[in-house]
Amino acid sequence: MTVNSLFTAVTTALLLPILIAIQTLYFHPLSRYNGPTLWAITRLPYLLAFRSGKLAHKVKHFHEVYGDTVRVAPNEVSFINPSCVKDIYNRRPSSEFKSLPKDPIRQPPPQPGQPISILEAGDEDHARIRKSYASLFSSKALAAQEPLVSSYHEWVGMLVYSLKGKVQLAACRFYPWLFRLLLKRIPKSAMSLMAKHQATTREKVDRRLSSTVDRPDFLSHLQNSKHQLSHAEIVTNSTTFVFAGSHTLQTAITGILFHLLHNPESLAKVTEEVRTSFATTEDIGFRNLSKLPLLDAAIMEGIRLSSPVPLGLTRLVPEGGHTISGEFFPAGWAANLSASNFVDPTSFHLDRWLHTDRDLFANDRRDAVQPFLQGPRDCIGQNLARMEISLILGHLLYQFNLSPLTGEGHAGVQRWEDQETYAVWVKSPLPVRLSVR
Numbered sequence: 001m002t003v004n005s006l007f008t009a010v011t012t013a014l015l016l017p018i019l020i021a022i023q024t025l026y027f028h029p030l031s032r033y034n035g036p037t038l039w040a041i042t043r044l045p046y047l048l049a050f051r052s053g054k055l056a057h058k059v060k061h062f063h064e065v066y067g068d069t070v071r072v073a074p075n076e077v078s079f080i081n082p083s084c085v086k087d088i089y090n091r092r093p094s095s096e097f098k099s100l101p102k103d104p105i106r107q108p109p110p111q112p113g114q115p116i117s118i119l120e121a122g123d124e125d126h127a128r129i130r131k132s133y134a135s136l137f138s139s140k141a142l143a144a145q146e147p148l149v150s151s152y153h154e155w156v157g158m159l160v161y162s163l164k165g166k167v168q169l170a171a172c173r174f175y176p177w178l179f180r181l182l183l184k185r186i187p188k189s190a191m192s193l194m195a196k197h198q199a200t201t202r203e204k205v206d207r208r209l210s211s212t213v214d215r216p217d218f219l220s221h222l223q224n225s226k227h228q229l230s231h232a233e234i235v236t237n238s239t240t241f242v243f244a245g246s247h248t249l250q251t252a253i254t255g256i257l258f259h260l261l262h263n264p265e266s267l268a269k270v271t272e273e274v275r276t277s278f279a280t281t282e283d284i285g286f287r288n289l290s291k292l293p294l295l296d297a298a299i300m301e302g303i304r305l306s307s308p309v310p311l312g313l314t315r316l317v318p319e320g321g322h323t324i325s326g327e328f329f330p331a332g333w334a335a336n337l338s339a340s341n342f343v344d345p346t347s348f349h350l351d352r353w354l355h356t357d358r359d360l361f362a363n364d365r366r367d368a369v370q371p372f373l374q375g376p377r378d379c380i381g382q383n384l385a386r387m388e389i390s391l392i393l394g395h396l397l398y399q400f401n402l403s404p405l406t407g408e409g410h411a412g413v414q415r416w417e418d419q420e421t422y423a424v425w426v427k428s429p430l431p432v433r434l435s436v437r
Contacts, residue, residue: 024074029330035062035071046073053420056310060417076314079325082341082368087324088315090375099123099376100315100322115232117240118380129237130380132229136221137380142387144216146286149391201239205231245381247424248308252371252389254427255306256299257396258416259348261404261432266350270294274397275437284398289390295397297353299389304369305348310421313373341365346417398437405431 021041025031031040039045039062049055059078062070068081079088088100102120110116110125118129135141208219209231218241222234229237260267273294278284289295321330342352342364352361372382379385396402420426 028074030071030075030077033069033071033077034066039073040071041074043073043075046076050311050422053422053426056421057417077329078312080341080368081325082365082370084325085367085370085374087322089370089373089377101318103314103316115230115236117236119240119244123376126377129229129233130376132222133218133237133380136218137383139383141216141221142383145384146387146391148215149388198235198239201242202235205235205238209234241381245385249385249388251306251308251425251427252299252303252385253392254430255308255416255425256302256389256393257402257432258430259302259305260298261402261430262414263348264403266298266348267402269350270298271397271402274394278398281395281398284391284394286387286390289394290386293354294350295390295393297350299393300353300369301348301350303371304342305346306416306425308371308424310425311423341368401435401437403433405433 024041025037028040036045046055049058059070059072062072063078063080068079070078072078091099101122107120109122110120116125116129118126118133121129205219208217209223213220218238219234222229260270273292274289277288277292317329317331319331321328323329343361349361352364353366355361372379372385419428
């Protein structure tokens with residue numbers, strides 16, 4: 001190699017990253033949005049924050065610094081204005097896409113020849129799978145499952161995974177090579193547990209399909225549905241529902257209890273409401289629990305402060321671009337929704353949802369709390385989740401006195417947001433003193 005060609009190669013190697021950074025920072029379609037400079041140039045700090053469990057906390061801080069719309073990566077913008085919810089998640093009937101496609105990095109598309117999960121399915125397959133499961137989550141079907149959910153109130157501590165298994169089974173590119181590299185760092189033990197979970201689900205599905213049951217369950221509805229799924233799709237989606245439903249339900253219940261325990265006055269009010277509304281545990285039912293305003297306020301406020309999906313659910317703008325909150329965005333970038341549009345946003349207030357102090361909370365954007373999303377891909381199991389949360393909390397507060405367990409050897413986090421976040425929260429121990437009332 002001659003001196004001139006070596007000089008050219010070195011110069012190019014030095015200048016090219018600088019030119020790319022300048023183009024990305026100042027001439028990119030998203031350059032009009034504020035955000036941390038390094039994050040706008042490269043996705044590396046985003047990935048490192050994700051790997052350390054600090055991404056959700058970082059994005060929250062950026063919104064505090066830069067405002068409602070923040071550029072958090074070269075191709076990604078995060079929103080906290082609730083007016084964006086409909087634009088991002090609702091149907092788009094006049095478009096080729098019924099809804100904005102999911103971010104292929106957060107939710108990779110299904111591989112050819114593999115069974116399709118409702119989480120990763122495209123519009124057509126998603127509609128087909130959702131129709132198959134629609135009757136499972138109807139009011140009539142859930143009412144039939146309520147006695148089963150209520151029967152587990154004696155096992156609140158180990159309820160969620162057992163409940164999910166019983167109800168369901170009667171027993172744009174963002175450096176994908178780097179993302180795959182980080183995924184390879186997942187411990188083999190974690191991958192082994194995932195494989196074991198899939199194998200266990202498959203075994204339970206096979207055993208259930210080859211037997212008869214005394215009561216209708218989810219698979220009963222699937223077998224009688226006119227929208228038939230293949231055996232592989234039933235196994236895949238059963239795995240999805242058990243895993244996704246249990247983790248988010250655990251987070252919601254733990255988060256609600258955490259904030260009630262740290263706000264004893266609110267805990268006392270909700271407990272009194274539950275206990276004065278029912279004569280015995282047999283009287284506790286979802287229909288009556290849903291009419292209790294303080295309990296409902298505690299659930300909504302707890303979910304607001306401990307979002308079960310802390311990183312949000314990103315969407316990709318398809319070809320042709322899309323208008324969000326009155327502004328046009330070109331194809332190929334990801335949109336994320338965050339929620340912090342409240343007076344005293346990090347504090348727990350039942351009155352926020354009771355409309356008893358309109359002067360203080362009149363301007364709260366309560367529609368920013370969308371734990372189940374909107375549109376064609378909203379959570380199909382949201383009614384089941386509401387029933388489970390209400391029944392679990394109702395029975396727990398009715399039968400037990402709860403208080404924080406403090407002292408040496410019982411240290412827990414003092415702030416919910418101090419915990420790490422990935423796809424879900426990494427929940428620290430929640431020491432609780434329980435005594436029968």
